[in-house]
Amino acid sequence: MAGMATLAAGALPRAALAATPNLAGTAGSRGLAFGSAFDREIFDDPAAAALLTAQCRIGAIENSLKFDWLRPAGPEADFTVADRLIEFGLKAGLRLRGTALIWNDWLPDWLKWTGVRERRAIMDRHIDEVLTHYAGRVASWDVVNEPFFPMHGREGGYRGGYWFDAMGPDYIATAFRRAAAADPAAELVLNEAFCEHDDETGLAIRPLLYDCVKRLKGDGVPIHAVGLQGHLKPLLPHDYGAFADWVAAVSELGVTVKITELDVDDRGLPADIAARDRIVAETLSAFLGPVLKVRSVNEVIAWQLSDRYSWYRTLPDYPPGQKARSHLFDDAMEPKPATFAVETAFGQSAAR
Numbered sequence: 001m002a003g004m005a006t007l008a009a010g011a012l013p014r015a016a017l018a019a020t021p022n023l024a025g026t027a028g029s030r031g032l033a034f035g036s037a038f039d040r041e042i043f044d045d046p047a048a049a050a051l052l053t054a055q056c057r058i059g060a061i062e063n064s065l066k067f068d069w070l071r072p073a074g075p076e077a078d079f080t081v082a083d084r085l086i087e088f089g090l091k092a093g094l095r096l097r098g099t100a101l102i103w104n105d106w107l108p109d110w111l112k113w114t115g116v117r118e119r120r121a122i123m124d125r126h127i128d129e130v131l132t133h134y135a136g137r138v139a140s141w142d143v144v145n146e147p148f149f150p151m152h153g154r155e156g157g158y159r160g161g162y163w164f165d166a167m168g169p170d171y172i173a174t175a176f177r178r179a180a181a182a183d184p185a186a187e188l189v190l191n192e193a194f195c196e197h198d199d200e201t202g203l204a205i206r207p208l209l210y211d212c213v214k215r216l217k218g219d220g221v222p223i224h225a226v227g228l229q230g231h232l233k234p235l236l237p238h239d240y241g242a243f244a245d246w247v248a249a250v251s252e253l254g255v256t257v258k259i260t261e262l263d264v265d266d267r268g269l270p271a272d273i274a275a276r277d278r279i280v281a282e283t284l285s286a287f288l289g290p291v292l293k294v295r296s297v298n299e300v301i302a303w304q305l306s307d308r309y310s311w312y313r314t315l316p317d318y319p320p321g322q323k324a325r326s327h328l329f330d331d332a333m334e335p336k337p338a339t340f341a342v343e344t345a346f347g348q349s350a351a352r
């Protein structure tokens, strides 16, 4: 054992690390639900399927329920693959989340050629069909994803795109009302990115999102929760204590809050694996500590469990040969410092 201590933690065999973590179990002991995004990899990778089942109580469909994945070529939806994922998730005992019904990003080209009134009808049809199809199976939906992006230059700081440009800000309330009518039992969530950071974008979006939730609540719009993505960027300015205070203020508007897409963007961090793993773990601890003191935060969802299926690996900006280590388990589905950091944060969080 003495010699092993000189190895990077990521290189240690599982037996040499602390007891196998049980993220959902430890979270559950504090009244907190833990889960992860997953998608088609679980069909071909039994290790990924087993890790998800062992560690999670919640499963979020990473891509296959998105508009462009259900309707890539035209208005007719193809639910075949999504249905298989839902079936897998339910068999694994997971509470399922759909991401995302309406998002101004990642839309198929064919939508571009639709007129304004037609687009409103397409949105209604999408919400009706998807929620009816999955009623009783998908418990929670990101009804609108990423409503704000001031850099798009739209009045009010809204994210521009086919939905916003056709309907203006009203598309948000319209989508929530439509979703509630289509599946009255579903949990309806407004999900947003970037709020965790004190850069220009994060600082601009926080008050916009707060005011938006306040307005929706005041207008009687059926919104049950706010999702904050939690793609943490250690190199951006941040103050997670101040962020947690803002989270508490949001929840006082009458919503629960969930961290919906937790991971650490490790672009620009040192190439050395041990150093990088340490920064990723420290970032997760620093974030979860204050955030989990807020009792209205009742769910934490990782955006994939293993580095093997990291969405960062599809993004540019990594030096040649360097691969993202942004997630809670390594490529071999083994625990690493991030795993223990998260489990410790769960164990130390306030009971709900």
Ligand code: XIL
Binding pocket: 062, 063, 099, 145, 193, 229, 261, 311, 314
């Ligand atoms: C990402 C997926 O992880 C990728 O596989 C896909 O190519 C693009 O979308 N914020 C979100 C998620 O709300 O839906 C995004 O997911 C990541 C950023």
